Amino acid sequence: xxxxxxxxxxxxxxxxxxxxxxxxxxxxxxxxxxxxxxxxxxxxxxxxxxxxxxxxxxxxxxxxxxxxxxxxxxxxxxxxxxxxxxxxxxxxxxxxxxxxxxxxxxxxxxxxxxxxxxxxxxxxxxxxxxxxxxxxxxxxxxxxxxxxxxxxxxxxxxxxxxxxxxxxxxxxxxxxxxxxxxxxxxxxxxxxxxxxxxxxxxxxxxxxxxxxxxxxxxxxxxxxxxxxxxxxxxxxxxxxxxxxxxxxxxxxxxxxxxxxxxxxxxxxxxxxxxxxxxxxxxxx
Amino acid sequence: xxxxxxxxxxxxxxxxxxxxxxxxxxxxxxxxxxxxxxxxxxxxxxxxxxxxxxxxxxxxxxxxxxxxxxxxxxxxxxxxxxxxxxxxxxxxxxxxxxxxxxxxxxxxxxxxxxxxxxxxxxxxxxxxxxxxxxxxxxxxxxxxxxxxxxxxxxxxxxxxxxxxxxxxxxxxxxxxxxxxxxxxxxxxxxxxxxxxxxxxxxxxxxxxxxxxxxxxxxxxxxxxxxxxxxxxxxxxxxxxxxxxxxxxxxxxxxxxxxxxxxxxxxxxxxxxxxxxxxxxxxxxxxxxxxxxxxxxxxxxxxxxxxxxxxxxxxxxxxxxxxxxxxxxxxxxxxxxxxxxxxxxxxxxxxxxxxxxxxxxxxxxxxxxxxxxxxxxxxx
Numbered sequence: 001x002x003x004x005x006x007x008x009x010x011x012x013x014x015x016x017x018x019x020x021x022x023x024x025x026x027x028x029x030x031x032x033x034x035x036x037x038x039x040x041x042x043x044x045x046x047x048x049x050x051x052x053x054x055x056x057x058x059x060x061x062x063x064x065x066x067x068x069x070x071x072x073x074x075x076x077x078x079x080x081x082x083x084x085x086x087x088x089x090x091x092x093x094x095x096x097x098x099x100x101x102x103x104x105x106x107x108x109x110x111x112x113x114x115x116x117x118x119x120x121x122x123x124x125x126x127x128x129x130x131x132x133x134x135x136x137x138x139x140x141x142x143x144x145x146x147x148x149x150x151x152x153x154x155x156x157x158x159x160x161x162x163x164x165x166x167x168x169x170x171x172x173x174x175x176x177x178x179x180x181x182x183x184x185x186x187x188x189x190x191x192x193x194x195x196x197x198x199x200x201x202x203x204x205x206x207x208x209x210x211x212x213x214x215x216x217x218x219x220x221x222x223x224x225x226x227x228x229x230x231x232x233x234x235x236x237x238x239x240x241x242x243x244x245x246x247x248x249x250x251x252x253x254x255x256x257x258x259x260x261x262x263x264x265x266x267x268x269x270x271x272x273x274x275x276x277x278x279x280x281x282x283x284x
Numbered sequence: 285x286x287x288x289x290x291x292x293x294x295x296x297x298x299x300x301x302x303x304x305x306x307x308x309x310x311x312x313x314x315x316x317x318x319x320x321x322x323x324x325x326x327x328x329x330x331x332x333x334x335x336x337x338x339x340x341x342x343x344x345x346x347x348x349x350x351x352x353x354x355x356x357x358x359x360x361x362x363x364x365x366x367x368x369x370x371x372x373x374x375x376x377x378x379x380x381x382x383x384x385x386x387x388x389x390x391x392x393x394x395x396x397x398x399x400x401x402x403x404x405x406x407x408x409x410x411x412x413x414x415x416x417x418x419x420x421x422x423x424x425x426x427x428x429x430x431x432x433x434x435x436x437x438x439x440x441x442x443x444x445x446x447x448x449x450x451x452x453x454x455x456x457x458x459x460x461x462x463x464x465x466x467x468x469x470x471x472x473x474x475x476x477x478x479x480x481x482x483x484x485x486x487x488x489x490x491x492x493x494x495x496x497x498x499x500x501x502x503x504x505x506x507x508x509x510x511x512x513x514x515x516x517x518x519x520x521x522x523x524x525x526x527x528x529x530x531x532x533x534x535x536x537x538x539x540x541x542x543x544x545x546x547x548x549x550x551x552x553x554x555x556x557x558x559x560x561x562x563x564x565x566x567x568x569x570x571x572x573x574x575x576x577x578x579x580x581x582x583x584x585x586x587x588x589x590x591x592x593x594x595x596x597x598x599x600x601x602x603x604x605x606x607x608x609x610x611x612x613x614x615x616x617x618x619x620x621x622x623x624x625x626x627x628x629x630x631x632x633x634x635x636x637x638x639x640x641x642x643x644x645x646x647x648x649x650x651x652x653x654x655x656x657x658x659x660x661x662x663x
Contacts, residue, residue: 233656
């Protein structure tokens, strides 16, 4: 054995990660890098290239673009808060219950994972839309002042909560595994109420999971496309539809790339957070 | 090793089996490349080709669906290159392709001049449909108004009547964002025409300039901003042709702009209930367009291809276009049966205005989002 064995093993390890790394570099890092650099370059009529922040300056001085950015941040934050508010109680319930009911709840909560976004969008138009099923049901029980969220900022929020529930719930139920029944019972024995148990035992153990939920959801919500496109208002629009429109409909690929870089930088903050979380876990 | 050998020989066998298909165009079959969807290709295989085979029973026609307009552009480029090197373009008929799309092809003599091809049915063509002699119009569609006849007794006949109706019945009209579908897009273009003296010829593919757009488009944004508070939800816009029809069918709004072929096929299949009726503006219609066929002059089977083109615009096939794919005929409606004419009396166009793609389209899409869409006073 000795050093020769180790180096062979190292080589084998490198060979194993080689192909995915090559794919990452060729298909992701290199083209992304090129387009980031291009957003900082300006080609003059005579072909000379100069460095410029003009596209970013344009983005942040254009009230329309800023409104779209703010709308995206708003939608992401509101959706994230709702997701945690809905999924955390379900995760706690699933952890402490072993009934058939719990299995049904879990199956229902994971169901959206198997439904494509475009189908969710059309189904939600029919359900929460004007004269839709929800409105009819409410009218049966005498509630007549329903105002549909379809085509308002709340349309995408509802659709995105639906779409992101399974992932959130999976992470949170996995995190709940750390909360032991014994710890809860011990706390109860010394007279702790539900609020104290949640605040002093469950929450500290769940911080990591909540941060992972936040990081993964923010990345996915911020760049979401189909649901805000179908359910949201024409203006302000989220970054996903705005980027595509600027690229293909307004035919300004350079400005679309600048929008993409801004989106990417915003998301990368949470990406870094996620990577830090992962590496910190390995250190333990 | 056995397995590897087997795989290698199987791959070779598959390659041999596939190779004759790569050499198409050489065996005397007429090659039709369809630029539209599969439903149109089926229409060619089931209606157009059998109609010609009655006359030429031995004729073989291959109908192939291309990869959208970019695929058609590549084919046209190849045909143009083949013209220069005097080789086989490997295509005889191109469906849904505008001959103007390939720059220099018309001047180079790539496309057959249909007006000089001695086709017996050419004189029957509707003059409104002919854009150039090098593209044969064969089916059209146009944006029309779809309305709920239970709520609207007399549909508006002019733009002024339409806007007056929208303002008088707030919340009952919606159109989609102009880049998300032609029905809303061409409603916006109608407002642009209205703001510029109802003269569609003021907009051509070649006359775009930023100064011109800055002068000609803002008056249309004013018209549309003025309408916004009277639209559904005081200024909401759907994300496509289908969501608009969804709101009409569910009784939320009473009128929407829609594509004629989409509405007609919906009415036929029952997706749109029979109280939905269609109407067209009479002062200046909404924008519409025709699908053109082209034939390269260097096509191997140019004679059979020309016969196919002639059958395509025969009254029998044109009636099937109305009946089966809900398109407009490209020949005069008077050549069609009385039955079909009366069934479509409301939407027979008196004119089919056009609006250029390219830079004008981009300016419209950007301008509408920046000027019209944000002007929403939500309560």
